[in-house]
Amino acid sequence: MSTELRSDASLRPAETLDPQDWSELRAQGHRMLDDMIDYVAGIRDRTVWQPMSQATRQRFRSDLPHRPTDLAEVYRDFSELVVPHATGNVHPGFMGWVHGGGTVVGMLAEMLAAGLNANLGGRDHAPIEIEREVVDWTRQLFGFPQGASGLFVTGTSMANLMAVVIARRAALGAAVRRDGLGESGQRLRAYTSKAAHGCIAKAMDICGLGSAALRSIAVDAAHRISIAALREAVAADRAAGLNPFLVVASAGTVDIGAIDDLADVAELCRSEGLWFHVDGAFGALAMMSEELAPRLAGITRADSIALDFHKWGQVPYDAGFLLVRDGERHRDAFASPAAYLRRETRGLAAGAEWPCDLGPDLSRGFRALKTWFTLRTFGTDRLGSMIARSCRLARHLAARVRAEPELELLAPVNLNIVCFRYRCQDADAINGAVVADIHESGLAAPSTTMLEGRLAIRAAIVNHRTGVDDVDRLVDAVLMFGRQRAAGVAPLIDAHAPPLVPGW
Ligand SMILES: *Cc1c(COP(=O)(O)O)cnc(C)c1O
Numbered sequence: 001m002s003t004e005l006r007s008d009a010s011l012r013p014a015e016t017l018d019p020q021d022w023s024e025l026r027a028q029g030h031r032m033l034d035d036m037i038d039y040v041a042g043i044r045d046r047t048v049w050q051p052m053s054q055a056t057r058q059r060f061r062s063d064l065p066h067r068p069t070d071l072a073e074v075y076r077d078f079s080e081l082v083v084p085h086a087t088g089n090v091h092p093g094f095m096g097w098v099h100g101g102g103t104v105v106g107m108l109a110e111m112l113a114a115g116l117n118a119n120l121g122g123r124d125h126a127p128i129e130i131e132r133e134v135v136d137w138t139r140q141l142f143g144f145p146q147g148a149s150g151l152f153v154t155g156t157s158m159a160n161l162m163a164v165v166i167a168r169r170a171a172l173g174a175a176v177r178r179d180g181l182g183e184s185g186q187r188l189r190a191y192t193s194k195a196a197h198g199c200i201a202k203a204m205d206i207c208g209l210g211s212a213a214l215r216s217i218a219v220d221a222a223h224r225i226s227i228a229a230l231r232e233a234v235a236a237d238r239a240a241g242l243n244p245f246l247v248v249a250s251a252g253t254v255d256i257g258a259i260d261d262l263a264d265v266a267e268l269c270r271s272e273g274l275w276f277h278v279d280g281a282f283g284a285l286a287m288m289s290e291e292l293a294p295r296l297a298g299i300t301r302a303d304s305i306a307l308d309f310h311k312w313g314q315v316p317y318d319a320g321f322l323l324v325r326d327g328e329r330h331r332d333a334f335a336s337p338a339a340y341l342r343r344e345t346r347g348l349a350a351g352a353e354w355p356c357d358l359g360p361d362l363s364r365g366f367r368a369l370k371t372w373f374t375l376r377t378f379g380t381d382r383l384g385s386m387i388a389r390s391c392r393l394a395r396h397l398a399a400r401v402r403a404e405p406e407l408e409l410l411a412p413v414n415l416n417i418v419c420f421r422y423r424c425q426d427a428d429a430i431n432g433a434v435v436a437d438i439h440e441s442g443l444a445a446p447s448t449t450m451l452e453g454r455l456a457i458r459a460a461i462v463n464h465r466t467g468v469d470d471v472d473r474l475v476d477a478v479l480m481f482g483r484q485r486a487a488g489v490a491p492l493i494d495a496h497a498p499p500l501v502p503g504w
Helices: 022-041 054-058 071-085 104-116 126-141 156-172 175-179 182-186 199-206 227-239 262-272 283-288 327-334 367-403 427-441 468-486
Strands: 149-153 188-193 214-217 243-250 275-279 304-308 320-324 407-409 417-422 447-451 454-460
Touching: 022 071, 022 104, 104 367, 126 149, 126 320, 126 367, 149 156, 149 327, 149 367, 156 175, 156 182, 156 188, 156 199, 156 243, 156 275, 156 304, 156 320, 156 327, 175 182, 182 188, 188 199, 188 227, 199 214, 214 227, 227 243, 227 262, 243 262, 262 275, 283 304, 283 367, 320 327, 367 407, 367 417, 367 468, 407 468, 417 427, 417 468, 427 447, 427 454, 427 468, 454 468
Parallel strands: 188 214, 188 243, 243 275, 275 304
Antiparallel strands: 149 320, 304 320, 407 417, 417 454, 447 454
């Protein structure tokens, strides 16, 4: 180093982003950790959710911070502004959409992962081995052969998109990666049920096949794909000179938790030579429950499975996952050579298979660690019994709905999702208002869906903390707000969520 640079004070070790005073930072860090553990431990004393005032929202609008702010002050803003207005899915009263509850174990693992600041795009280090180990556990869970591959991604939307890309590459060969879809690509057709998640059509759109190339197949009364209609659609497309390549079956539809007959879909895909992908976003992990696994019969024959550890797996967001039976096919769709990513036989650049060969991302965080901690500390038996428990709670909710003359059940209960509503005139508008009332009351958080043109209150029990009292509170709240709304009374709601650290 030149003498000039050596005397430049800004190049000295003290001039980094690390603190001058480690003990102060340590005390602040311990306090944040304790507060967050208290938050989860005391979550039942809080409202599920509360709306943000305009004044609070305004606090999030400010100029780019050029100057430093004390960590304690930034943390105080987090405590006062963010925590009282979080989504609410840590709370046992949260039953909207399909959100996992997370665990403190997962939270701690996130902290450890951030400390290591590992990049799991590739190279030879233990974090990659952790991801490989979780991939192998997932392979075992679904009875896939050695040679299967897998990858952590953001969520099932991304995993489904990647499955479409892999199936497309398998159908069209290597040329599609160089030349694009071309004329033969225009003829590809995929199939899924009318009850499938919207991200599958979006995946077809994003990868250039077009959402219209996805056939939307009729379902039976239980929302399962009609195998007869699927077979007919494939035959009709073949007769028209088109090229069927992919079936996406659902293991747990988003509306009512229906599971397609996966064994029948597997059989049809085998005889027709189609890629068999399963959207198992939340339902696939029911494999961890001995009681529920038989409902997924046939899933072990899939070519690929998309699932979310952040839903029924209770791993903190995000922890989506794609499992592919034939690792070669998986690599064929994504691996690409680059000089700066050269693989060596020794040193940090060693390790033949790098995760960046298996998906679109190069830099990748350490999602595997929170999943590894979750699977190891609880074990799949325990996680599986939490999954079965949420299905029992759903049956309790359905029984309560059936027992209340003012309520009606709108769909069969397959797994953990219950769709119901308050009976009244103008029921769509009233039930929509009731759901917003419940949200604003902080008592619970269901969501809504449309079933055969009728608005349903939808409760998806995913959170391991949800218990029978929480389910009863939801029913009571629907009855209370339903009566008020049906009588034309706007309810008075006065809910208030405290900051993380009260009394600041
Ligand atoms: C949640 C869900 C998705 C989307 O998964 P993300 O993790 O939110 O991207 C897809 N399909 C089904 C059935 C789902 O429940």
